[in-house]
Amino acid sequence: MDLGTVPDNAAVRPFVPHQRVLDDAALTVTHAGHGTVAASLAHGVPLVALPNPAADQPFLAARVQRLGAGLALDGEAAPTLIQTAVREVLSQPSYAAAAAKLAIAIHAAPGVGGAVLELERLASVTSPTPA
């Protein structure tokens, strides 16, 4: 993808693991796929969401805004609107505070260990149909 001239304060990469960036990030701008939303919130990073009109993205964008952890715009929002939203989220501590609250919930969740336990429990049951 050719993005043209990239300004000095930006770096463009086709892929970077979220973990490498989110520890130091103040904000994520995203299409609001669950992976990026969840990774950002797990780091207490608020969001500006630009969802595609597909799947769960509009729902997640609206949910993040409802929970106070970011703002949801139209996926085709003009750059000036995105800029305004970015400045709003960066300047108001309430967004980061709401994201931090969700980070606590994420880190308290069972995670992959809980999934493994549930699947091992299922494997120990001989019947292929639920009780």
Added chain:
Amino acid sequence: MTRFAFVTWDRGGNVPPAVGIAQGLIARGHDVVFIGYEVQRKGFEQRRLSFVALRRSGAFDTFATSEPGHRISGLTANVWASPDHLDDIPDALDATSSDVLVVDFSMQGALASATRGAAPMAVLAHSAIAGLVPPPDSPVGAARLSATNSLREVARLPHLARLSEAWTGYTTLVTTILALDPAAETADDSVHYLGPVFEALPEDPWESPWRADDDRPLVLVSI
């Protein structure tokens, strides 16, 4: 040791949580195989995970770009409500000698196959169910429900009033948190909200181009 078979397709965000859970199972000494579409083979092989393509439906290109209506109808017939899955899943279970199925929530043919007794089944939903499952009165939801009920007639299973009824009573793993999913308020005890599950990735050589003491806020743009 148990051999788990993950039945999946690649819609983007649904694969990494499945891989993360698979990595957890493998770390516990279990075997894992992924069952899906040929277009996924390279990705699983790069991850060094076993992969088997669905025999009848597996040639469908889930990434093919076309007019949106055609794309939706293609996904409905080949992924979301594929009658081929009624036979593909038992075949894949035989071929892989798997003990337990972990089925993507959206694949109603595979869910029906397991409901008919192909193998013990868990269902995996990678995001908020309230956002993932289209309501039956929406155009996409109505089309998927109609196609699902057609294949369930073939499978001699009762019709569904909502797509989510396909996994009622089955162990359902939802890899998000309660706060992100209003559907959690009415979920029964078989639905487990696990929080996000992330795939373990190899070390990446990327280094930030900015100094550690740069006081400008860092904004991640992830599209």
